[in-house]
Amino acid sequence: NAGVMQNPRHLVRRRGQEARLRCSPMKGHSHVYWYRQLPEEGLKFMVYLQKENIIDESGMPKERFSAEFPKEGPSILRIQQVVRGDSAAYFCASSQNRGESYEQYFGPGTRLTVT
Amino acid sequence: AQRVTQPEKLLSVFKGAPVELKCNYSYSGSPELFWYVQYSRQRLQLLLRHISRESIKGFTADLNKGETSFHLKKPFAQEEDSAMYYCALGANNLFFGTGTRLTVIP
Numbered sequence: 300n301a302g303v304m305q306n307p308r309h310l311v312r313r314r315g316q317e318a319r320l321r322c323s324p325m326k327g328h329s330h331v332y333w334y335r336q337l338p339e340e341g342l343k344f345m346v347y348l349q350k351e352n353i354i355d356e357s358g359m360p361k362e363r364f365s366a367e368f369p370k371e372g373p374s375i376l377r378i379q380q381v382v383r384g385d386s387a388a389y390f391c392a393s394s395q396n397r398g399e400s401y402e403q404y405f406g407p408g409t410r411l412t413v414t
Numbered sequence: 415a416q417r418v419t420q421p422e423k424l425l426s427v428f429k430g431a432p433v434e435l436k437c438n439y440s441y442s443g444s445p446e447l448f449w450y451v452q453y454s455r456q457r458l459q460l461l462l463r464h465i466s467r468e469s470i471k472g473f474t475a476d477l478n479k480g481e482t483s484f485h486l487k488k489p490f491a492q493e494e495d496s497a498m499y500y501c502a503l504g505a506n507n508l509f510f511g512t513g514t515r516l517t518v519i520p
Contacts, residue, residue, distance in 0.1 A: 302457070332507070341418070341500060341512040342458075355507060390458070403508065405458040 303393050303406035311412045318378040320409045324393030331374045333366060336388040348374060381413045416441045418503050420511035427491050428519050435486040435514045437501030446504035447477055447484040453497045491518045
């Protein structure tokens with residue numbers, strides 16, 4: 300089991316471009332979480348998805364950000380018209396179930412730099 | 415609103431010395447608390463959770479509801495304990511503190 304995979308590991312975008320970050324959960328995991336880590340800050344929850352459903356997007360900025368987890372393929376975090384403030388590390392995590400366990404398995408992260 | 419506070423960004427101790435990483439939380443419900451660790455060039459991983467009351471790699475953490483704390487302790491620090499430690503609160507979602515970088519000096 301290769302664990303949670305994220306790609307790309309590093310992404311550079313100019314202001315106004317779109318950024319697409321991909322996350323493949325661990326085998327057998329159907330719950331995916333996205334977090335953002337700004338410099339000098341902790342990880343902040345963005346969105347929680349199950350296959351084909353957004354369960355909780357309370358941490359997502361209202362504009363320009365969207366996430367999906369299709370029936371087939373990886374989960375995608377999409378940032379439209381990126382701005383410098385979007386520069387951060389974006390982490391994906393997955394879990395087998397939700398229940399009482401918050402044991403989440405994290406990917407290596409994607410470091411987004413907006414120039 | 416839920417909040418996790420880790421007051422120390424950096425903590426250095428000598429090998430063999432006791433170590434305590436502080437974590438305080440704010441949550442009106444019944445909390446689930448966790449410690450996650452990130453070793454150099456590795457992914458963030460779960461270290462321990464309060465409900466299991468276990469000791470992992472010599473680390474323990476006791477939930478103190480009166481003081482709203484969940485400090486991480488180890489009686490004798492080892493060099494391999496050097497890492498970034500995050501306290502997290504489970505309340506529908508996981509809420510992380512800003513982390514403490516522990517350096518164990520040989």
